[in-house]
Amino acid sequence: MARIFITGSADGLGQMAAKILVGQGHGVVLHARNEKRGREAMAAVPGAETVLSADLSVIAEMKKLAGDVNALGAFDAVIHNAALGYQEQGRGNTPDGLPSVFAVNSLAPYVLTCLIKQPQRLVYMSSGLHTQGDVSLKDLTWKERRWSGYAAYADSKLHDLILSLAVARHWPDVLSNAVEPGWVATKMGGPNAPDNLQKGAETQSWLAVSEDVATKVSGRYFYHQREKNFLSGASDEGTQERFLKGCEDISGINFAIKSK
Template identity: 50%
Template sequence: MVSVLVTGSADGIGRETAATLVERGHRVVLHARDDERATDALAAVPGAAGVLVGDLASLARTAELAAAAGAFDVVIHNAGLGGGLPERTVTEDGLELLFQVNVLAPYLLTALMPRPRRLVYLTSGLEAQGVADLDDLQHERGPWDGMQAYSDSKLLDVALAFAVARRWPDVLSNAVDPGWIKTKLGGPNATDELPKGADTQVWLATSDEPAATVTGRYFKWREDLRANPAAYDVDVQERLLDACAELTGVTLPAAPHRG
């Protein structure tokens, strides 16, 4: 049995991931952005060990979530926003919403929580169209393009997973494209069912197979694929970590103590 935190597990792929892990006998803690969704999450996954509440669109509440979470064997960074925002939106922290929720929040949780044995960061196949513009991470230049901003954030999630894998060699840190799954985020035209979208995360979280006990990889449906070339660029990774540290005020520990 392993202990797992699944962020964004009130519905969709996150809830399916959590439910599957519970069914297989693991200790799972859910996460939701508010109390109402937390209640719904517990009702949907009654075997969960508990639920944590924290709005990832707030740096303060994300930090509070990290403090309340404690230590886990595995953290699955599933929470995220899609690319349907019609205009650039700024949070209470003065940060662009997609970038804050999709990139800064998993960075901050990674930096503040006790170091797990395994980390899984959810990305998207649209990371292939992403651009790692480290001088405009929050899309302050030019006209707003929600889908491009989403694609960029998903590329940065892969770069974050790879950066953590390189910085923390004793932690298995990987990125997963779950596919085009039939969820609210995936939309009505999505082609694949929820179990398929959750399977790879469950496998990476729990399996001792050689194919699953690797790090710094990009998976889709248990297949080890090549990601956007920018994600492998150490300069991109380091500049991303520096930017996240500057924006959050929290540096990723070089050699943190295992929780």
């Protein structure tokens, strides 16, 4: 059986994926933004190994979380599920001076990818709204643009896709893919979202552990356990390198490029 770490698994799709994986007999480590949420997560997912707490809007806590994960030993898969929605708050600058949506949705997956010991599989949560993101990657942290929570969220989901593709290209022995869960009825999606919530969670867990031939791919974009086309600009190597360099400049953490 596999061992999986899931960010943002105190509720929503992350918690649902954790329950699926625990039910299948896999080892699952949860993540919540603070200890209170962590206790709630452990109560909601009986059978999970443990929970790690970290506020992913703060760079120092991203780094600490990576260290805590590594202290628990090797993982077969990491699901980067944690995210803030554009309706949850405004710009919300973090202690590092970053918009919270960028810090949690874009930078945290980059930092954790760089610092957590490489698993066999990586799963990144994107969104259909990535197609509305700014592929130029100018002004990643919204210092010059007029703030738009909707646009910042769309940018962040494009960033997650770009990161997953960059990892797939640079780390050929790791299966790295992105998932579009659909417009589902989570805290982020709202109660009237029409898409299949269960399918969103199932696709995460399926990519993390399944031995199906369809999961033994890298650099792909999935919706409800099927590959789906994505914004072509995300495949551009120059775009990917600009994103990696931008995150390195902000976080001070270098992305390790493996020789092929």
